[in-house]
Amino acid sequence: MSAVDQQALFQFLLRMGDNTLVLGHRVSEWCGHAPVLEEDIALANTALDLIGQTQFWLGLAGEVEGKGQDADALAFRRDVWDFRNFLICEMPNGDFGQTLMRQFLFDAWASVTLAHLQTSSDERVAGIAAKASKEVAYHLERSADTVVGLGDGTEESHKRMQAALEYLWPYVGEMFVSDDVDTAMVAAGIAPDPASLRAEYDAIITRVLTQATLDIPQSAFAHKGGRDGSIHTEHLGHLLTSMQWLQRVYPDASW
Amino acid sequence: MTQLAEHPPIDQIWDWLHAVPDPEIPVISLTDLGIIRDVAYDGDTLVVTVTPTYSGCPATSIINLDIETALRDQGIQNIRLKQQIFPPWTTDWLTPEGAEKLEKYGIAPPTAAGGPKRCPHCGGANLEKLSQFGSTPCKAQWKCTDCLEPFDYFKCI
Structure with a gap:
């Protein structure tokens, strides 16, 4: 096998890990605030899985980078411009419906992507994907059920879910835009071309959103800039101040 | 010369681990849960391979600590815990x-x-x-x- 571009692999791993880290932190903001106890537990469990997956992705990213950074160093010592997550992951929680819609749109992408990554030529990537896939199957089942329950629920819940879908839709396109990093990953057999996953993704979301009686927006406009770090939304900085403050005030603190 | 005799046999180690309860569900042991994947000596060091149930399970670090403590209590000095995520844990491994x-x-x-x-x-x-x-x-x-x-x-x- 030809030598894999380690810098591209590092970027790919940051993208995987930053998605789960930023979304995991967002979801954890619900802890103690969800509408009912069962949902509170479900959100906290989902956040926990995502942050656990982050430890694998960013741990491997640090290894590949080879500068002695572990997952914690990458999570807590980088600033906004270093993050490589999709913009959708950093979008605010909004109401419960918006949080679950964001989760569903992400879970569907994660389930499709991780299924492909299980056959990655890099067995470390394949191993993490196999582990994460099992967890994401549960996340997707729950977020899809909730989107259907609320979308096809009361007049009020339907209205809110449709609004959430319209608010988040412009952030879906970014998941399927390929760049040089992706080209290098495809060439090395490490990861699939994101653009090639759109049909599988659309099949899942069309099935669920139709069942939820929601209208999929027609616009193909997409906000981009998260996964290459060129431009994040204003929301990520606020998220990081809360997530990173302890390590910034007390560097190297541990317990 | 009698180096081998100084190490407790692997079967014995499994028996000891069988007595270590899961920290979250203490009614079952770590071996019942199927998360201990391998026990082997690497020279003088006992290597215990553990797989997490869920990626972010907070019990993982406690489990590692409990394994180490249990084995130290039996007089084993050199212990290394190895995390293995593939193949991923499955409930089929629950005994x-x-x-x-x-x-x-x-x-x-x-x-x-x-x-x-x-x-x-x-x-x-x-x-x-x-x-x-x-x-x-x-x-x-x-x-x-x-x-x-x-x-x-x-x-x-």
Whole structure:
């Protein structure tokens, strides 16, 4: 096998890990605030899985980078411009419906992507994907059920879910835009071309959103800039101040 | 010269590990749960390979500490814990003995069908799912509509 571009692999791993880290932190903001106890537990469990997956992705990213950074160093010592997550992951929680819609749109992408990554030529990537896939199957089942329950629920819940879908839709396109990093990953057999996953993704979301009686927006406009770090939304900085403050005030603190 | 004799045999190590309870569900042991994948000597160091149940399970670090403590108590000095994530943990690795202990404790064991077979309290078969997630990452919440008691179900993954 030809030598894999380690810098591209590092970027790919940051993208995987930053998605789960930023979304995991967002979801954890619900802890103690969800509408009912069962949902509170479900959100906290989902956040926990995502942050656990982050430890694998960013741990491997640090290894590949080879500068002695572990997952914690990458999570807590980088600033906004270093993050490589999709913009959708950093979008605010909004109401419960918006949080679950964001989760569903992400879970569907994660389930499709991780299924492909299980056959990655890099067995470390394949191993993490196999582990994460099992967890994401549960996340997707729950977020899809909730989107259907609320979308096809009361007049009020339907209205809110449709609004959430319209608010988040412009952030879906970014998941399927390929760049040089992706080209290098495809060439090395490490990861699939994101653009090639759109049909599988659309099949899942069309099935669920139709069942939820929601209208999929027609616009193909997409906000981009998260996964290459060129431009994040204003929301990520606020998220990081809360997530990173302890390590910034007390560097190297541990317990 | 008698180097080999200084190391307790591998079977003995498994027996000791069999006595280490899971920190979240102390009624079953770590070996019942199937998360200890290998025990072997690497020179003078005992290497215990452990796989996490769920990526973010907070019990993972406690489990490592408990394994180390239990083995040190038996006089083993050089221990290395190795984390292995592939193949990923599956509830198929839960031993039949472990499944039985779970049910007696009030947690419905995992089934291939994806839901509990019967209520662990009254044995009733009329069950209803409350939530895909429960008190720990590995469990879901169900309710028995015969005895009306809620219970945990160990998710099948």
